[in-house]
Amino acid sequence: MPAPKSLSADSLPPHSLRIGLIREGKVPADQRVALTPKKSVEAQTTYPGLRVIVQGSLVRAYADQEYRDLGLSVQDEVADCDVLLGVKEVPVALLVPDKTYFFFSHTIKKQPANRELLRAVLARNITLIDYELLTDAAGQRVVAFGRYAGIVGAYNALLTYGRKHGLFELKPAHQCVDLDDMQEEYFKVKSLPPLKIAVTGSGRVAGGALEVLDKMGIRQVTVHQYLHQDFAEPVYAQLRSGDYHRHRDGRPWDTADFHQHPASYESTFAPYLPLTDLLIACAYWHPAAPRLLSEADTQRPDFRINTIADVTCDVNGSIPVTRRAATITAPAYDYVPATGELAPAYSAPENITVMAVDNLPCELPRNASRDFGRQLLDHVFPHLLAGDPDGVLARATIAKGGQLCPRYAYLADYVG
Structure with a gap:
């Protein structure tokens, strides 16, 4: 050779x-x-x-x-x-x-x-x-393409929420020429009720999602405010790993240890379930880590989440209602809490509508390619x-x- x-x-x-x-x-x-x-x-x-x-x-x-x-x-x-x-x-x-x-x-x-x-x-x-x-x-x-996964994922989250509740119709991201064109759609997001949005994660994906929410004029609040205050406007909170996990033996939170030994931790997401309307999941999930919530949680009387944007799209992963990946042209489906079955998107108000697309950056391919090329040249x-x-x-x-x-x-x- x-x-x-x-x-x-x-x-x-x-x-x-x-x-x-x-x-x-x-x-x-x-x-x-x-x-x-x-x-x-x-x-x-x-x-x-x-x-x-x-x-x-x-x-x-x-x-x-x-x-x-x-x-x-x-x-x-x-x-x-x-x-x-x-x-x-x-x-x-x-x-x-x-x-x-x-x-x-x-x-x-x-x-x-x-x-x-x-x-x-x-x-x-x-x-x-x-x-x-x-x-x-x-x-x-x-x-990585993570930033654009977060950008498109958050946009799709609001698109899905708007359709589910009959509030507004956003042009699908893949029909937009580029990011500038998509951002013109942000101005349609003016009729949101005072909902609470939880965004999990602290990496590139979550950063992209936060860019969209900020540009849409949705106010960020602290985790403490999110848990203990009511608001007359839509708000979001960024939840980092330590905000919804704890060590099983009660040790203080240790981010490095969590990444090295995820099986030693358990989910503490329960307090967010009765407060959250829209969940945008952007956190990397290891199969040994605890799930964010369970299917049984969705049947709790106080369970409030009605729309989930699983940006990470881990099928049967951190969010068990993500049963399959959707497609760019048909990005959402419904999960029926009473039966655990899937149904067409927006088929009943009591269903949880799930947006789960595993190739979100493909919806803005020119922008995503420009960013990726920049990273290749620099790093x-x-x-x-x-x-x-x-x-x-x-x-x-x-x-x-x-x-x-x-x-x-x-x-x-x-x-x-």
């Missing part, structure tokens, strides 16, 4: 490292792209030893001509490139042997649907670098083009040379 090409731009002649932007092959097709036309040009300008080649696509949010207009090469195949950048999982039939790929593989939790994908990666001697695993020295992710390309001295890429490499990397050896039984 030939030695892999060095990824150091300092010692490379022009165009010696070719990066291919692959056409998304997963069905349904994703309109996002790792690098927009302008970000592609910026990459070439910043690193003279790099050339970006674009695989033609009829569904990408940025048309092929937008790349050509900036002097970028668009061609039907990019198999001659050294590094291939995608977004979603690459279908097994499209994987090119002996290449370095970047994409979200969704394999690190042993997801059954992607077992054959990882097996093919190993069999074809592919180096797989997963965006989800790219972290800095402190362990924080450096690239990944410097390592890609300088030999990865800090191990950023190494930590995110699941497979190389036909083998699982040591950090991901636990996947051996998954692919065995």
